[in-house]
Structure formats: structure tokens, C-alpha cells
Amino acid sequence: MKPVYIHSAVAISAQDSFNLEVEFARLSRSVKKVPAIHPIYRDFISPSSLRRMAPVVKMGVAAAKKALQQAELTAPDAIITGSGMGCMEDTEKFLNTLIANNESFLTPTAFIQSTHNTVGAQIALDLKCKGYNTTYVHGSLSFESALLDSQMLIQEEAISVLVGGVDELGTEFVDYVLMLEAKKDNPMQIPFSEGAAFFVLSSEKKKSSVQLIDIQTTTIISEENIIPAVKEFLKSNGLEPSDIDAVFTGNRGDAFDNYYKKIESDLFSEIESVHFKEFSGEYYTASAFGMWMAYQLIANQTSLDRFQTKKSFENVLIYNQENGKNHSFVLLSKC
Amino acid sequence: MQNKIAITGMGIVSALGQTVEATKNALTQSKSGISALQNIESIHKGVLQVGEINLTNKALTELLKLHDNNFTRTALLGALAATEAFKNADLASENKKRIGLISATTVGGMDRTERYFKTFESQPEKQKYISSHHAGDSTHKIAEALEIKGFTTTISTACSSSANAIMLGARMLVAGKVDQVLVGGTDALSKFTINGFNSLLLLSDSYCKPFDAARDGLNLGEASAYLVLERAEDVKDKPILAYLSGFANANDAHHQTASSENGEGAFLAMQKALQKAGLQPSQIDYINAHGTATPNNDLSESVALQRIFGDAVPDFSSTKPFTGHTLAAAGAVEAVFSVLALQENLVFPNLHFETKMPETQLTPVTKLKKKELNHVLSNSFGFGGNCSTLLFSKK
Numbered sequence: 001m002k003p004v005y006i007h008s009a010v011a012i013s014a015q016d017s018f019n020l021e022v023e024f025a026r027l028s029r030s031v032k033k034v035p036a037i038h039p040i041y042r043d044f045i046s047p048s049s050l051r052r053m054a055p056v057v058k059m060g061v062a063a064a065k066k067a068l069q070q071a072e073l074t075a076p077d078a079i080i081t082g083s084g085m086g087c088m089e090d091t092e093k094f095l096n097t098l099i100a101n102n103e104s105f106l107t108p109t110a111f112i113q114s115t116h117n118t119v120g121a122q123i124a125l126d127l128k129c130k131g132y133n134t135t136y137v138h139g140s141l142s143f144e145s146a147l148l149d150s151q152m153l154i155q156e157e158a159i160s161v162l163v164g165g166v167d168e169l170g171t172e173f174v175d176y177v178l179m180l181e182a183k184k185d186n187p188m189q190i191p192f193s194e195g196a197a198f199f200v201l202s203s204e205k206k207k208s209s210v211q212l213i214d215i216q217t218t219t220i221i222s223e224e225n226i227i228p229a230v231k232e233f234l235k236s237n238g239l240e241p242s243d244i245d246a247v248f249t250g251n252r253g254d255a256f257d258n259y260y261k262k263i264e265s266d267l268f269s270e271i272e273s274v275h276f277k278e279f280s281g282e283y284y285t286a287s288a289f290g291m292w293m294a295y296q297l298i299a300n301q302t303s304l305d306r307f308q309t310k311k312s313f314e315n316v317l318i319y320n321q322e323n324g325k326n327h328s329f330v331l332l333s334k335c
Numbered sequence: 336m337q338n339k340i341a342i343t344g345m346g347i348v349s350a351l352g353q354t355v356e357a358t359k360n361a362l363t364q365s366k367s368g369i370s371a372l373q374n375i376e377s378i379h380k381g382v383l384q385v386g387e388i389n390l391t392n393k394a395l396t397e398l399l400k401l402h403d404n405n406f407t408r409t410a411l412l413g414a415l416a417a418t419e420a421f422k423n424a425d426l427a428s429e430n431k432k433r434i435g436l437i438s439a440t441t442v443g444g445m446d447r448t449e450r451y452f453k454t455f456e457s458q459p460e461k462q463k464y465i466s467s468h469h470a471g472d473s474t475h476k477i478a479e480a481l482e483i484k485g486f487t488t489t490i491s492t493a494c495s496s497s498a499n500a501i502m503l504g505a506r507m508l509v510a511g512k513v514d515q516v517l518v519g520g521t522d523a524l525s526k527f528t529i530n531g532f533n534s535l536l537l538l539s540d541s542y543c544k545p546f547d548a549a550r551d552g553l554n555l556g557e558a559s560a561y562l563v564l565e566r567a568e569d570v571k572d573k574p575i576l577a578y579l580s581g582f583a584n585a586n587d588a589h590h591q592t593a594s595s596e597n598g599e600g601a602f603l604a605m606q607k608a609l610q611k612a613g614l615q616p617s618q619i620d621y622i623n624a625h626g627t628a629t630p631n632n633d634l635s636e637s638v639a640l641q642r643i644f645g646d647a648v649p650d651f652s653s654t655k656p657f658t659g660h661t662l663a664a665a666g667a668v669e670a671v672f673s674v675l676a677l678q679e680n681l682v683f684p685n686l687h688f689e690t691k692m693p694e695t696q697l698t699p700v701t702k703l704k705k706k707e708l709n710h711v712l713s714n715s716f717g718f719g720g721n722c723s724t725l726l727f728s729k730k
Contacts, residue, residue, distance in 0.1 A: 079586075084469060084471070085469055086470065086491070091527075094527065094530075094531065095448070095449060095452060095527060096452075098449070098526060098527065098530050099449075099452065099453060102378060103377060103378045103379070103526065103530050104378070106530055106531075106533070106534040107534060108531065108534040108535040111527075111530075111531035111534055111535065112531075112535070112591055112592050112718070113591075114531070115441065115491070115493050115718050115719065116441070116470060116491035116492075116493075117491060117492045117493055117717070117718070117719040117721060118591070118719060120492075120719065121586070121591060121718070121719025121720055121721070122591070122719075124586045124588045124719075124720060125588055125589075125590070125591065125720065127588075128588045129586060129588055130585055130586050130587070130588050130599065130600065130603055131585065131586065132584045132585070132586075133492070133584065133585075133586040133719075133720070133721060134490060134492055134499050134503075134584060134721070135490065135491050135492050136488055136489065136490060136491075137440075137443075137469070137470035137471060137489050137490070137491040138470070138471040138474065138487070138488045138489040139469055139471035139472075139475075139489075141471070141487075141488060142471070142489075145488040145489075149503065152506055152507075152510050155510065156506070172452075173448075173452075173465075173468065176455045176456070176462075176465045177465060177466075179455070179456065179462075179465075180462060180465055180466070217486065217487075217488075219475070219478060219484065219487050220484060284469070325475075
């Protein structure tokens with residue numbers, strides 16, 4: 001396997017992660033929805049384009065362009081995007097007009113921008129990038145699918161890949177999802193949110209200090225089998241649980257946190273664990289924010305909530321799942 | 336290519352029928368599946384020409400032997416075609432942990448969402464369709480129905496989606512991440528897509544006429560199609576239907592919805608796929624074109640064909656007049672057609688063509704044509720400049 005280096009990582013989220021000037025704080029548990037802290041987009045996108053763009057496109061294009069700037073790259077060989085819900089705001093806009101006007105007097109703008117590949121397409125258009133371009137829309141594994149494709153592409157031929165995950169809150173559908181969540185016996189305790197996290201991956205080391213070691217997605221793992229599954233994943237990369245210096249998990253305060261609690265208590269009780277969704281809120285591609293946090297920890301050797309239990313952070317595991325399904329393991333290491 | 340990729344199973348449901356056999360019969364009899372919209376309560380009902388599948392959701396539910404469920408039409412169609420492909424390749428006896436599923440969709444659960452969007456709060460019995468809206472839902476349902484436990488994901492790149500699913504499946508096999516992989520796509524007709532394309536003035540008032548000088552837009556369709564891919568060296572005791580010999584993905588980077596005048600994205604995709612397969616343009620015997628019958632696509636694709644093939648553009652046709660444009664499913668539907676073409680040594684006709692377009696003077700094959708076929712090229716292009724080309728070979 002060729003090593004895969006991470007040259008840059010940029011996130012827009014409910015934290016001021018784009019500028020990294022303010023210390024992170026856990027989101028309030030009493031609110032249901034928290035919008036992203038949006039940067040000044042005109043530094044990255046022309047005003048005429050900005051007017052048409054929904055938050056998901058703005059967040060995606062701005063995070064992607066800043067990630068390229070940080071990596072000192074003008075155009076990547078491939079652009080791979082993950083989005084669980086896609087362009088919800090324009091989907092809702094077109095659907096509501098369709099219903100209200102009984103299928104008459106419709107203008108196409110919202111429809112055009114409602115397709116799931118809009119973000120990837122807008123990035124390609126902006127960069128005039130004619131290379132490989134695809135979009136994954138597989139719920140909470142959307143970003144991980146994109147990451148896996150990127151890793152494979154670097155093994156095959158690509159030198160540099162721009163990869164990211166992005167989702168927006170939208171205005172209506174999310175309330176129906178929240179309505180269902182509230183009916184559960186043990187609903188989640190963190191708000192819904194939105195965000196984008198983009199990374200430049202490369203087969204060349206250059207100045208990078210973080211390596212993507214491996215990524216694995218599995219649809220079904222029972223609670224009893226989560227410990228062996230994590231161990232097996234680490235073992236396949238020549239590591240033991242004791243080699244891991246920090247673990248980032250997608251806890252939401254609901255019944256399925258048992259998966260995370262198990263690995264924390266049985267495998268990683270001695271090390272720091274970060275529940276990244278307490279900072280980002282929940283959305284299908286929140287795990288991209290989790291990877292962004294893990295990247296910052298390794299690159300800067302200091303964490304964003306200022307925990308400091310170890311002198312050096314070499315290997316970091318990110319583990320996420322959705323209602324006990326769609327498990328993902330991502331392993332990053334210092335290089 | 337490092338590993339030869341064998342196709343060992345296929346399944347399809349479209350306006351042409353519910354099985355590969357029915358599809359083959361319709362194609363060889365030049366029998367189109369296009370008719371006036373019936374199954375959707377819409378102002379376009381009875382007027383708009385579409386490739387609709389002649390099965391109600393209730394009938395599909397019975398065929399799949401489902402009880403209380405929240406399957407959307409997209410998922411129902413997907414499960415039906417995927418089951419046929421799964422059985423065709425005899426996957427039941429394989430290790431389910433090593434079987435992958437890569438599915439594509441553009442609308443996801445929109446066919447239910449658009450019906451209940453304004454009543455989710457007041458109708459508790461419809462709330463089960465909230466969680467079935469997102470695009471990954473139909474994939475999960477297919478995986479569950481077939482007990483597939485290996486790598487599973489969903490792709491959405493507009494009308495090139497399932498071509499990209501097929502491509503990813505081949506790459507996962509080469510990378511050794513799966514042993515068999517079910518690849519394809521599913522899209523049900525919805526008011527959302529019908530009105531979207533209508534608002535873009537991309538729909539024909541009658542039957543679509545790909546590559547004709549007087550083409551005036553596309554017919555939409557619904558379909559689902561899946562293929563089973565395996566590493567050829569691993570296939571021991573089952574027939575190989577054909578090989579996936581090349582594939583490529585490029586981006587036109589020209590406009591969100593329109594194709595470039597010189598067909599750059601299409602040109603790059605075809606060029607890269609030929610290189611990957613190690614084939615010369617002169618070795619291509621038939622092209623199953625994207626050919627949506629919009630003025631823009633067909634001109635752009637024709638220019639790209641001439642850039643690749645020069646004066647010797649091989650026999651080509653668009654089969655969209657048979658099925659309508661089935662969006663995310665189109666790449667897989669036409670992959671099935673390409674394999675059938677190789678198996679039967681038949682070039683399927685480009686129905687409704689009359690007059691060459693003045694810019695390129697290309698004439699597609701208009702009558703069913705019998706000839707020896709060894710290599711077939713299939714194009715799929717989508718909004719967002721997403722262009723993909725697949726190559727299928729007999730040996």
C-alpha cells in the first residue's frame with residue numbers, strides 16, 4: 001500500500017473552525033438545531049455565484065478552496081464528495097413551490113441545484129477541474145465512502161485528491177426528523193447541525209505531518225462484537241489498542257452510545273476520548289468534522305478543547321455509527 | 336487491467352418488462368415501452384410520454400413478498416432487479432460478508448416524500464417514510480433483503496450515477512475489498528423530477544428522437560438494473576456473460592446543466608476508458624450512446640464521438656426511446672443492453688430517427704442489425720458535468 005498523506009484540513013461547523021481563533025465550546029443541549037458559523041464567503045466565491053448558492057454549496061466550495069490553498073495546490077486529480085442529505089434547502093424550495101403551485105409556473109433554478117452532486121460539480125466548475133469526480137450519498141457513511149474511494153484512487157493512479165463531507169440543515173425536513181427523534185424512549189441529547197470538512201490527500205509527503213492509515217465501513221456490527229471488530233481493524237494495520245493515543249467517537253447521548261462506552265471502557269480507558277458531536281452537532285457527515293478534529297490534534301499536538309494527557313499523539317482512531325448500524329473506523333497517524 | 340472483471344449476473348425492471356428475458360424480447364422486437372403517464376397523480380397524467388413500469392407499488396410489494404414496510408418505489412424497483420441479478424449469478428451460496436453492493440439513485444425516497452411532505456405531522460402512519468427519504472435508504476433495503484454484508488454504498492452523480500457504481504465495483508474487486516459485487520441503480524418516476532425537467536424545458540411533447548435534427552427533448556423513465564461483477568480468475572463454475580473491459584470518469588467543468596460545445600468531458604471519458612481497456616477506437620463495434628434527445632446533449636456527444644472516432648464513427652444508437660431516460664438507473668440499464676448486444680450479436684435500433692443533424696451529419700443505426708460484436712462502448716453523462724464511459728467485451 002502506498003502511504004496516503006493529508007496535506008490540509010478545513011472545516012466549517014457550528015464551531016468557529018474555519019478561522020480557528022476562538023476556543024471550542026460544547027453545544028447547548030437545550031436547543032434542537034444549531035446552524036454553522038459561516039465564514040465570509042466572498043473571500044472564496046464571487047458575489048454573483050454566492051447569490052444563487054444554498055448553504056451546503058457555499059460551505060462545500062469555501063472549505064474545498066481553503067483546503068487547496070493550505071495544500072498549495074491549484075487543481076487536484078480528483079474531487080470526491082460525500083453528502084448524506086444533499087441539497088436539502090433547494091430540494092425543499094422546489095418541492096414546496098411544486099406543491100403550492102400545483103406543478104405550474106415552476107422555475108428550474110432550485111431543481112438544478114437540488115441534485116446531490118451539486119457541490120462536487122460547483123467545485124469542479126470553479127477550479128475547471130476535468131478529472132475524476134463523484135458523490136457518495138450513503139447516509140452516515142457518505143463521507144467515509146468518499147474517503148475510501150480517495151484512498152483507492154491514490155493506490156491506483158492519483159497524486160492528489162480533494163475529498164470532503166458536507167450537509168446542510170435545510171428548513172423543514174429536519175423538523176420532521178426531530179419530531180421522530182423526540183418520540184424515542186432514549187432520544188439523542190445533542191442538537192442537529194450542519195457543516196463541511198474538506199481535505200487534500202496525496203501520495204507525496206511534502207510538508208504533511210499526518211497520514212491516513214486506513215478506513216473501514218461495516219453495515220452491521222452487534223454490540224457484543226464491537227470490541228473484536230475494533231481490535232481486528234487495528235491489528236490489520238499492525239496496531240494494538242494500547243498504541244492508540246486518542247479516540248474520537250460520535251456519541252449523541254442516546255441508547256446507541258453503548259457501542260462507544262464499550263470501547264472506551266474496555267480498550268481505551270487510559271487515553272483521552274473526544275465526543276466530537278458535542279462540538280459539531282449531528283448530521284450525516286459529522287464524522288468528517290471528527291476526522292478534522294483528529295487531524296488538528298496530530299498536526300498541532302494539542303487538542304481543541306485543551307485536553308492534554310499525553311505528551312505525544314501518534315495514532316488516533318475515529319469511530320462513528322448510526323443507530324447501531326453503519327459503523328466506520330478511520331485511523332490517522334503522525335508521520 | 337490488473338484483473339479481468341467478469342459479469343456473472345444481471346437483473347432489470349423497466350418500461351420494457353420485469354426481467355432480462357422480457358427486456359431482450361422487447362429490444363429485439365423494436366417495441367418501445369413509452370406511453371402516457373398513468374401511475375402518478377399529476378397535471379401531466381395522460382399527457383406526458385414516459386417510460387413507466389406497469390406495476391403498482393402494491394403489485395411490487397406482493398412480488399417481493401413484503402409485509403408491513405416503508406419501501407419507497409425506488410427501493411421496490413431496486414429490490415426486484417437486484418434479486419434477479421443476485422439469483423442469476425447464483426450468489427446465495429457465496430460468503431455474504433464478501434459480497435458488496437454499490438447502488439445509485441438520484442431521487443431516493445422522493446416518490447413518497449412528495450406525497451406526504453405536508454402531512455407528516457398530521458398522519459402518523461406516514462411518518463415511516465421520513466427515514467426512507469435519504470438516498471442511502473433503498474441501498475440499505477436491498478442489502479437487507481439479499482443479506483449482503485460486505486461493503487455497501489450509494490452514489491449520486493445525476494444521470495451518470497450507476498455507471499459510476501459499476502466502475503467503483505470493478506475497482507473494489509481489483510483492490511480485493513470484495514469478492515462479488517452487485518452494482519447498478521434505481522430511480523422511480525416522481526413529480527419532483529418530472530416537473531424539474533419540465534421547468535428546464537428539456538421534455539419532448541411526444542416520442543423522443545435522439546440524434547435527429549428535429550429532436551426536441553427527452554422522455555423520462557423509471558427503471559432499476561443491477562449487474563454482478565467478479566474477478567474473472569475467481570469464476571469457476573458459472574457462465575460469464577461478458578467482461579467489463581474498461582471504464583473512466585471525467586468532468587466537463589463547463590456548466591451545471593449544459594454540456595460543452597466540444598464535448599470535452601465525454602471525449603475525456605471515452606478516451607480514458609479506451610486507454611484503460613487497451614483498445615483502439617477502431618475496435619469498437621457498437622456504441623450505446625447517452626443520446627437523451629435534448630438538442631444540447633446529442634450535439635455535444637456527437638462532436639465528442641467525432642473527436643474520438645474521426646470519420647469512422649462505429650454503429651451507434653441511443654436506446655432511450657425504448658425506456659425513456661431512467662436517470663440514475665440509465666448507466667446500468669444500458670450496461671445490461673450492452674451485454675445483451677454482445678450475447679445476441681445485435682445492434683439495437685435508435686427508434687424515431689429521421690433526419691441527420693446538420694452540424695455532424697451522423698446517422699445512428701435505425702433498424703435492428705445483426706453483426707458480430709466484440710466490444711461495446713456505453714456512455715452516461717449527467718448534470719454537474721459528470722461524464723462516464725464503460726466498455727464491455729465478449730472475451
